[in-house]
Amino acid sequence: MAGREKLLDPTGFDDRATDSTLAPRPASLRGLTIGMLDNTKPNAVLLLQEIAGELQRRCGAGEAILYTKDYFGTPVKEDLLKQVVDECDVVITAVGDCGSCSAATVADGILLERLGVPAVSIVSDSFLVSGAAMAKVQGFPGFEFLAARHPVASLDEDEIRDRMQALMPEVLRVLGVES
Known part of the structure; x- marks a missing residue:
């Protein structure tokens, strides 16, 4: 009888932490630097x-500083992650509008939180399962x-x-601030 095989984590985070503590929330966003982590999907920057x-x-x-990932389907690379953490007080990352990019968007938010930066990860509602799995x-x-209500990629500026x-109400709530 064959033995059990080890399942490899496709995210590359086999030695990941299991810390589920959020980064401390700011009392206010006044004057704080906002990082925008673009995963290169259409309309993410907008x-x-x-x-x-x-x-x-x-x-x-x-x-507000815009950062762009190399590839939408994997978590942010270490060097860009370090730059974002060094330069920003809070980060918004988007947009997960497919399975792999939704998972990666959630992973990015978790990585930022574990490094002490409050993060808001945004996926489209059609891919909640992928985000939750990640x-x-x-x-x-x-x-x-x-x-966000799906779709996002095909929308015009007014729809975005x-x-x-x-x-916005949920962004503010997740960041722990009032408008």
């Missing part, structure tokens, strides 16, 4: 910019991420703005 702009208007957030694989099954407005 959604991120709309959210950052709204955080600046509502909460007095400071500069949170479980990462040892953080209760990680709260947000769902509508998605942003729908997400």
Whole structure:
């Protein structure tokens, strides 16, 4: 009889931590630097910019810096992750609108949280299962991420703005701040 085979973690985080503690939340976003982690999916940058702009208007957030991942389907690379952590106070990462990119978007948020940076990960509601599976694989099954109504990629600017407005109460709640 054959022995059991070891299942490899396709995320590359075989030695991942199981810390499920959120980074400390800021009392306010006033003057804080907002990181926007783009996963290269269509409309991700526009959604991120709309959210950052709204955080600046509502909460007095400071500069918003855009970072772009190499590939949407894997977690952020170590060097870019370090740069984001060094330069930002909070991060919004988006947009998961397929299975692998949703999982990677959630993994990115968890990585940021574990490094002490509050993060909001946004996937589309059609891929909640992928996001939840990644949170479980990462040892953080209760990680709260947000769902935008699907689709996102095919929307025009006004529709993206509508998605942003729908997400804002939850973005603020996850960041632990009031508008």
